């Protein structure tokens with residue numbers, strides 16, 4: 001899978017060089033390319049923002065550097081990439097969207113800062129790819145970078161081969177719409193706290209039904225919204 005990221009803080013994405021995703025880049029499973037939006041400016045100050053038409057607080061990212069970045073990265077690429085703009089005003093990014101995007105051969109992430117990107121950039125991008133505005137949740141970050149880090153990790157680990165043992169992807173929170181069951185390892189007693197005896201019983205059926213109950217109980221307590229769906 002090819003992933004392009006455009007940002008005015010490209011070094012934030014240095015963290016993608018470590019751990020499982022770093023290994024996947026080394027082995028060629030993931031081809032991640034990070035681009036500095038300022039490389040697509042031409043003035044001495046490498047300006048990427050300006051004041052909003054109509055007034056109001058903050059600055060808006062200018063369309064021209066974004067247009068040049070999209071031309072250079074996407075062009076008339078075939079197949080058309082999915083172009084993601086992280087935004088608190090976007091559709092909610094979920095495990096099912098992560099799974100859908102993990103099947104795309106080419107993803108482009110455009111990280112906005114300030115009060116956002118000139119709206120015409122989204123229209124232009126839609127002529128060259130399938131545009132998605134995605135939000136991590138109902139809170140506001142200063143820019144899209146941290147959100148894109150989260151999305152790239154959630155998507156990248158679903159690309160076949162990135163996670164060594166594919167079974168570890170199956171029994172996870174959100175894969176079946178429920179939260180994950182609790183896990184324990186040795187020792188069986190630690191600081192007077194025992195591991196639930198059923199897990200030591202060797203009875204696989206009893207273990208499976210206990211885990212299911214725990215998933216339901218936790219989901220009811222912590223995320224009743226998931227059960228309503």
Ligand code: 6GU
Pocket residue numbers: 085086087088134135136137138139140141142143144147
């Ligand atoms: Cl995707 N971007 C920003 N700036 N803030 C967010 C977000 C994204 N998701 C939640 N808050």
